[in-house]
Amino acid sequence: MEPLLLAIDQGTTSSRAFVFDTKGAIVSSAQAEFPQLYPQPGWVEHDPEAIWTTSLATARSALEQAESQGGQVIGIGIANQRETCVIWDRRTQKPISNAIVWQDRRTSETCQRLKSDGLEPSISEKTGLLLDPYFSATKVSWILDHIDGARQLASDGHLAFGTVDAFLLSRLTGNAHLTDATNAARTSLFSIYNNEWDDDLCRAFNVPSSVLPEVYDTVAEFGHTQKDLFGRSIPILAMVGDQQAAAAGQACFTKGDVKSTYGTGCFIIAETGDHGPQSNNRLLTTISRRIDGEVSYALEGSIFVAGASVQWLRDELGMVSSAAETEEIAAKIQSTSGVYLVPAFVGLGAPHWVADARGALVGLTRGAGRAQIVRATLESTAYQTFDLLEAMERDGAKVSILKVDGGMAANDWLMQFLADICNVVVERPKVLETTASGAALLAGYGAGLFDGLENSAEMRDMDCRFEPMMHESARNDLIGGWRNALEAVLS
DSSP: OOEEEEEEEEOSSEEEEEEEOTTSOEEEEEEEEOOOBOSSTTOOEEOHHHHHHHHHHHHHHHHHHHHTTSOEEEEEEEEEOSSOBEEEETTTOOBSSOEEOTTOOTTHHHHHHHHHTTOHHHHHHHHSOOSOTTSHHHHHHHHHHHSTTHHHHHHTTOEEEEOHHHHHHHHHHSSOOEEEHHHHTTSSSEETTTTEEOHHHHHHHTOOGGGOOEEEOSEEEEEEOOHHHHSSOOEEEEEEEHHHHHHHHTTOOSTTOEEEEESSSEEEEEEEETOOOOOSSSOEEEEEEEETTEEEEEEEEEESOSHHHHHHHHHTSOSOSSTTHHHHHHHTSSOOTTOEEEOOBTBBOTTTOBTTOOOEEESOOTTOOHHHHHHHHHHHHHHHHHHHHHHHHHTTOOOSEEEEESGGGGOHHHHHHHHHHHTSEEEEESOOOHHHHHHHHHHHHHTTOOSOGGGGGGGOOEEEEEOOOSOHHHHHHHHHHHHHHHHHHHO
């Protein structure tokens, strides 16, 4: 039987599963959306049970489809939305509250207080992160403080915290409480240079170490699934944060490789090798992967709203019925006529990090209509990418080729505009599901199917290159308009 690999890709708005063959081709897939919960302005939650049931259902569906065609799944890789926080009771595996999503801003005041106390430099030095509600630590503390009896349960050793990977692993195996280094690195509790949970950080964020999972390499034997889930026990051989998984799927294994994933948000990772530089431009230093105990680092820039802005057009404004419509609409007009969208719906991420910023449409005139707003929404993703690449260049990471993936990367018009505004070559692979393919590739490496990660570069088949064509003066004019719009929001 041909060996196959199952990737569980648990994202912000949906759970998806893919089965790949050893050449990187998708054999089968399944997807299920789940509700986004907004109990208060700035709050974003998920029901952990919805995360679990959709993840299990899609994994079963993809596996059954693939194995009905021959072949057998020999290993599982898990990729996940990263900073989202889940706390559950070890005895029952039941969550004690909804998950607090990475987009959630409820702990802004806590972060501001810690900044006022002068703690950001020491936290950043250890974690590579900034003080922001985006990361997990303040979410953990908030749940423990706001759920009756939670701190006592934690003191008694009954509670477990995890990012989504750890929660899924607990359910899949029945008992394991583990995470990998890429996910631990996004909590603000993990020293990325000592590669261990840090007691001083735990004290600063008031998070008891008793709730923390054990940290494994990205490729490791995390356990086996319970037999009743898939009809047999299957080893789980890789766990990795979704953006690091996408970097692996894009074969970003060499210093200087850069990928940008356009999903709900946009996340750019620039590989820096075995050196984790501290950014001088408010980017993040993060662990790209840890394999055989060896750590690879990266600079990362995070845009909170990318594809989510198109969802906003569809679901809240009713301007489009599908994301695919936006390409045709944008291409039909010459410009936005000076309209800019700053999609700070949940604050602004890198390199600005303004948690209380809010979105704005700027430059509206009586002649502005649906087409201008749709095009401005797409353009905002390119402008935000420009801001990140500019910051990376100031940090010494010169970008000439940008490897793109994610749902928005299918939009040819947007990819050409991205190349024009950022003045870089944009490369798009044939398989856009690089998060899932990266998780599968890492699991395949763990299963011994590949001699080395570098071999996987052959699995990445490029679809299209977009070369910058815009005149410099036009580019500068558009970027100037974006900066004016951004300043209106930041001020």
